[in-house]
Amino acid sequence: xxxxxxxxxxxxxxxxxxxxxxxxxxxxxxxxxxxxxxxxxxxxxxxxxxxxxxxxxxxxxxxxxxxxxxxxxxxxxxxxxxxxxxxxxxxxxxxxxxxxxxxxxxxxxxxxxxxxxxxxxxxxxxxxxxxxxxxxxxxxxxxxxxxxxxxxxxxxxxxxxxxxxxxxxxxxxxxxxxxxxxxxxxxxxxxxxxxxxxxxxxxxxxxxxxxxxxxxxxxxxxxxxxxxxxxxxxxxxxxxxxxxxxxxxxxxxxxxxxxxxxxxxxxxxxxxxxxxxxxxxxxxxxxxxxxxxxxxxxxxxxxxxxxxxxxxxxxxxxxxxxxxxxxxxxxxxxxxxxxxxxxxxxxxxxxxxxxxxxxxxxxxxxxxxxxxxxxxxxxxxxxxxxxxxxxxxxxxxxxxxxxxxxxxxxxxxxxxxxxxxxxxxxxxxxxxxxxxx
Ligand code: KE4
Numbered sequence: 001x002x003x004x005x006x007x008x009x010x011x012x013x014x015x016x017x018x019x020x021x022x023x024x025x026x027x028x029x030x031x032x033x034x035x036x037x038x039x040x041x042x043x044x045x046x047x048x049x050x051x052x053x054x055x056x057x058x059x060x061x062x063x064x065x066x067x068x069x070x071x072x073x074x075x076x077x078x079x080x081x082x083x084x085x086x087x088x089x090x091x092x093x094x095x096x097x098x099x100x101x102x103x104x105x106x107x108x109x110x111x112x113x114x115x116x117x118x119x120x121x122x123x124x125x126x127x128x129x130x131x132x133x134x135x136x137x138x139x140x141x142x143x144x145x146x147x148x149x150x151x152x153x154x155x156x157x158x159x160x161x162x163x164x165x166x167x168x169x170x171x172x173x174x175x176x177x178x179x180x181x182x183x184x185x186x187x188x189x190x191x192x193x194x195x196x197x198x199x200x201x202x203x204x205x206x207x208x209x210x211x212x213x214x215x216x217x218x219x220x221x222x223x224x225x226x227x228x229x230x231x232x233x234x235x236x237x238x239x240x241x242x243x244x245x246x247x248x249x250x251x252x253x254x255x256x257x258x259x260x261x262x263x264x265x266x267x268x269x270x271x272x273x274x275x276x277x278x279x280x281x282x283x284x285x286x287x288x289x290x291x292x293x294x295x296x297x298x299x300x301x302x303x304x305x306x307x308x309x310x311x312x313x314x315x316x317x318x319x320x321x322x323x324x325x326x327x328x329x330x331x332x333x334x335x336x337x338x339x340x341x342x343x344x345x346x347x348x349x350x351x352x353x354x355x356x357x358x359x360x361x362x363x364x365x366x367x368x369x370x371x372x373x374x375x376x377x378x379x380x381x382x383x384x385x386x387x388x389x390x391x392x393x394x395x396x397x398x399x400x401x402x403x404x405x406x407x408x409x410x411x412x413x414x415x416x417x418x419x420x421x422x423x424x425x426x427x428x429x430x431x432x433x434x435x436x437x
Pocket of ligand 1: 146207
């Protein structure tokens with residue numbers, strides 16, 4: 001076990017003032033058997049906790065840190081901007097620059113509105129879809145997570161799934177009745193909802209590659225079939241690219257899969273780690289937003305200049321270095337090959353899913369993991385033992401089986417080599433503790 005006395009003390013202190021001692025349940029390390037690590041600093045691919053333990057980081061702030069932590073050019077952009085003031089509550093030109101860049105990187109986006117989180121982006125996109133179509137219902141998929149907006153906390157993934165409350169108390173019947181549930185990679189489940197509610201569905205919101213029940217890859221033609229149903233019934237296709245945006249390519253999953261949604265939600269990378277979300281899409285739809293149109297959405301700190309400076313610099317670097325996505329792909333292929341070699345060498349049942357630089361190791365003897373039902377076959381004890389042993393070996397994965405791991409541009413060949421050897425040690429420990437007994 002790692003030495004974590006300072007984190008434990010800090011956790012005890014935090015719980016006096018913060019519910020559960022954390023400002024987001026996903027970081028609570030619940031069910032891991034250890035107290036959450038309190039972080040002191042991070043640079044590049046490494047993160048260091050207040051006990052002085054340094055880890056190779058695959059959480060990457062849950063996705064934003066694709067450039068690596070505390071990137072020098074990002075820090076200098078922040079430093080330059082902050083001396084001019086922090087927030088004005090008035091438009092600034094950096095907001096226009098990042099908006100223009102987003103429309104260039106993601107061609108399906110004619111207009112984009114900045115908000116402060118992925119949740120705000122998805123909540124607002126759904127309100128816009130309802131206002132534009134004058135319909136009430138939305139379709140989401142079991143196990144997908146779109147933030148903590150009431151409409152989404154129905155069979156939600158990520159922390160809601162990890163902590164066993166996929167249907168959160170506090171969400172009223174009135175709201176829940178307008179959220180219809182489909183099954184990821186099962187197009188029949190979408191078809192039957194459209195047949196049941198042919199004129200009531202405002203939109204279908206989907207993670208084009210899921211990350212919040214672990215990484216699940218859309219199977220042959222699934223996304224295209226969803227898009228076709230949306231067009232057929234007059235519903236909007238909303239891609240939640242909070243996690244996949246600017247990660248799976250410079251234009252996100254929609255560029256990788258060559259699919260054009262009506263609306264796209266962003267978060268994480270678009271802010272480079274600062275609190276930024278955004279949603280955008282066709283001009284004809286987006287112009288229904290206030291002050292241009294009647295659908296209201298607002299925010300004191302939306303487009304905050306510091307956040308925009310960090311987000312713009314992050315996107316600008318990614319956009320001017322397309323070769324970096326090839327580098328990410330190559331690194332991820334090397335990591336995958338090492339992990340798969342360990343899995344067969346150690347001989348415990350694991351399904352490894354990866355798209356680009358996001359991946360999940362599902363501790364299940366199921367032959368494949370392509371659905372929420374498949375995910376439910378995972379051995380959580382095995383994952384948690386893997387997680388704890390990996391920490392001991394200096395590797396920081398998500399404290400949940402239902403999350404993605406993220407490779408970044410700062411992960412060096414040496415980091416990957418160390419990750420593969422640590423991975424083997426962790427698998428051997430899992431085998432010894434949970435399979436050989
Ligand atoms: P935020 O409100 O947390 O910025 O974004 C919500 C959100 C929306 N859509 C997708 C696809 C997401 O993955 C998220 C947030 N992801 C989780 C991790 N899987 C955030 C971690 C947390 O809740 O602390």
